[in-house]
Amino acid sequence: MKRGSAIALLLAVLLSLHNLTQLLPAAQWRALLPWTANPDIHRLLVLQSWLPRLAISLLCGAALGLAGLLFQQTLRNPLAEPMTLGVADGAQLALSLTTVFLPHWLAASSWITLAGALIAAVLVLTLAASRGLEPSRVAIAGLVVSLFCGSLITVLQLLYAPYLHSLFIWGAGSLVQQGWGNVRLLGGQLLVGWLLALMLCRPLQLLGLGDMHASSLGLPSRYVRLGGFSLAVLLTAAVVSAVGVIGFVGLAAPALAQLLGARRLAQRLLLAPLCGALLLWATDQAVQPFANALGELVPTGAATALFGAPLILWLLLRMRTPSVPFSSVNAAVEGAQVADGRLYLLSLTLFLLLVLTLLLSLVFGRAPNGWSMASLSPLSPLLPWRWPRSLAACAAGMMLAAAGVLLQRFSGNRLASPEMMGVSAGAALGMLALTLVTGEVSHSLRFAVTSAGALLALLMILSFSRRHHFAADRVLLVGVAISALFQALVATIIASGDERAVTLLSWLSGSTYTIMPGDAVTALLLALTLSVLTGLFRRWMMILPLGPTCASAVGIALAQTRLLTLGLIAMLTAGATLTVGPISFIGLTAPHIARLLGARRPGQQLLLAIPCGALMMVVADWIGRNLLAPQELPAGLVATLLGAPYMMWLFTRRESRS
Incomplete structure (x- = not known):
């Protein structure tokens, strides 16, 4: 070192x-001496x-x-x-x-x-x-x-x-x-x-x-x-x-x-x-x-990350010392938990509200003559354009919320969020490179390139963290380095004045503009499958934040457990990114909103976080489509603008009760 x-x-x-x-x-360096009188430019x-x-x-x-x-x-x-x-x-x-x-x-x-x-x-x-x-x-x-x-x-x-x-x-x-x-x-x-x-x-x-x-x-x-x-x-x-x-x-x-x-x-x-x-x-x-x-x-x-991120990765490769767990940062369980009956009722309410919001997003919107509820006859030509976007936003919100719960429990760090994994940054790097090289691209080519970028980022994360037994802090450091590298490239290219890079801002903010019906159905099936699979990790999510000593004492094989957990987080993050692009809010805040609503155990948190994430994305997509029509705002951007004040209000509301 x-x-x-x-x-x-x-x-x-x-x-x-x-x-x-x-x-x-x-x-001519002698001319730099303070007593030298030289007006040279x-x-x-x-x-x-x-x-x-x-x-x-x-x-x-x-x-x-x-x-x-x-x-x-x-x-x-x-x-x-x-x-x-x-x-x-x-x-x-x-x-x-x-x-x-x-x-x-x-x-x-x-x-x-x-x-x-x-x-x-x-x-x-x-x-x-x-x-x-x-x-x-x-x-x-x-x-x-x-x-x-x-x-x-x-x-x-x-x-x-x-x-x-x-x-x-x-x-x-x-x-x-x-x-x-x-x-x-x-x-x-x-x-x-x-x-x-x-x-x-x-x-x-x-x-x-x-x-x-x-x-x-x-x-x-x-x-x-x-x-x-x-x-x-x-x-x-x-x-x-x-x-x-x-x-x-x-x-x-x-x-x-x-x-x-x-x-x-x-x-x-x-x-x-x-x-x-x-x-x-x-x-x-x-x-x-x-x-x-x-x-x-x-x-x-911007260039600092271009040089600093590889330096961090190089140091991680050379470092042989054991990692420091994040478990000391935050306790795995906090405070009194809500009663199970009330939590299930709250979860059911959120899911019903999600279904109602999905239906309203299809029939209610802004038309040339103002806000209106579409009847069946004028609605039929609009549905092929509306339902794929709403369904894709719902699926992306579900996957990001599940990934956020899993990653925060896996690392024991409440600042952890799916975009820190670096997988979404890898997908975005592929999209950025493709746009700068070829300009306008087809939907299938974009999907292939972003998938390749996400896979490459995942392989890098696994390679750099393997020698540390996939410890959470090493995984997050690698992910942060990759994400910083991507953000630096985007900032440098935008600052150079390249209009193609500026047009990428909407996609980088989480856009549903290019969603096709097949993509939406695939995304929803993937979200449902991975969400159910995440529920099977409840026991590991409860034990891993307590540290490697406690985990080993109850018979958990740390390296294999961490690898499986990391793989599931990566699949959830990549699935959401490939559907709507990189989004940097849902995966961070949906788990916290679930906590503020009373969830404490991992299973409880998943039951509340998943519908919260989906609901935020569906509402954000609907607002982005209608608020400034015919101009649109990306769903991920609107989700942050809506979710951040709501989370601030939840902070004050929770404290007023205590």
Whole structure:
């Protein structure tokens, strides 16, 4: 591991020297000395653009690495990171809204992004405050806010793409600088933040033991968590307001620090910022030769995952140490469970409501003369267009909800969702490559290519996690790396201005536009079969979150059980992705909605989550078809816009009863 870090450092230095030479030959480097009076344009470019960009890459990487570590430590979750807790998406949404509706305010863009980030963070803390900022509650609230803001941004991109093209580059993280102002500001903020983090080192270390143990030692857990979380939010907001959204660094840097041998928090507080700085520095220097001399055309934030994801995969291949289970993150069972009779009645009600919603989606809609209920005669020519979409949305919602329950139980981590598996990202990569190579494609060719991409991603996951006996944390790290790689490719291509990539936004948001009757029937049969099969995994879902020791004690063969569970999750995810495209909300929130409705045991959770997921997708597809007719919104996008506020309301409703 140390050898790999040394190689990365050497590579970053060599790339920096190469890029500097392209701007200013080595024989003229003496002109960079401060006492040299030389008005040459190349000297000015180096002093006022290239060197500040080098410095800002180091500062941003260090700040994101430190913020990611603070998020993971305060929330006791290795999947928590700055870009998945609402902060970055809140900043980007604020700037997008300003660009579209209040463009004369853009002169204060840095303050607007900072305000957006802080408002999102306050919303997250408000949703989680009633439970004393419980780690899982903060993390889930952050993901819901992040997904909601991200969906609003996508809607704006679909409706106002020509006006927001410049924001594609900012949203992908551009480090281009025009002076030293951002460097001085961010440098001071990072120094203060790092000193405060060192002061919080001991309380945060105790916080990692759990609230019960920390409280027994006299630690005010709620205030320490609030302090650590707030510090991480401020660091993230500072980076976003300075250079835009840079993902993956906040997740990768703490993981790299741990893979390099840092075990104690004090060691990670020193090593995680250094890993983040090295990762972003090396990435930025590698980007520049592929564009122009300063690399303005390739956003560094997007390219970070292109280099960081393979690095994570390479380290996982070389790592021989045992994995750390997620079972300590969240308990397998929580609180008092609802009575079985009431739960079955609630489940039956949801299924009946789903059937009624399916029927209404076929007969009620928006016509040229307004909203109307279609009678039998005008309905017959519309049915071949309506029922495949509604049925496919229902099937996709069922599969994603089942996959979400299975994955969260399998990993013991409530932040886990099917898209983190990387299978949907593999399918989307195939679709992206096909569209860019051939343009318009047939339905059968699209299905074949996306299936091949999903299969390739699954084989990669199995290959990288096999030596660790398919442990949940290794599986999720591989999936997150593959997903980050895909998102980086999409962000880079969209930022380049390729119109074909922009048209993919609707499919990437979960679209039922191209569903054929045969596809819908196949998807429903697959959903029913896999949902029944998921129910047979109830015992394993109850035991696996308790950890490998408990599982082995009751006679479970861990490697085989994990492989079978992983295979079923992959089939559910791939089935939904191949039907409607990648969707990033249903699989995450349907299990949580089932919990908030009173389900505790795995079987109970499945009975409520599956109809919830299907119902959300059917309603979302119907609204997407009718709300802005004749223009349509993707079902996955509408599902997030509807489901996120509903889940926020469930948070407050549940707490008001306690």
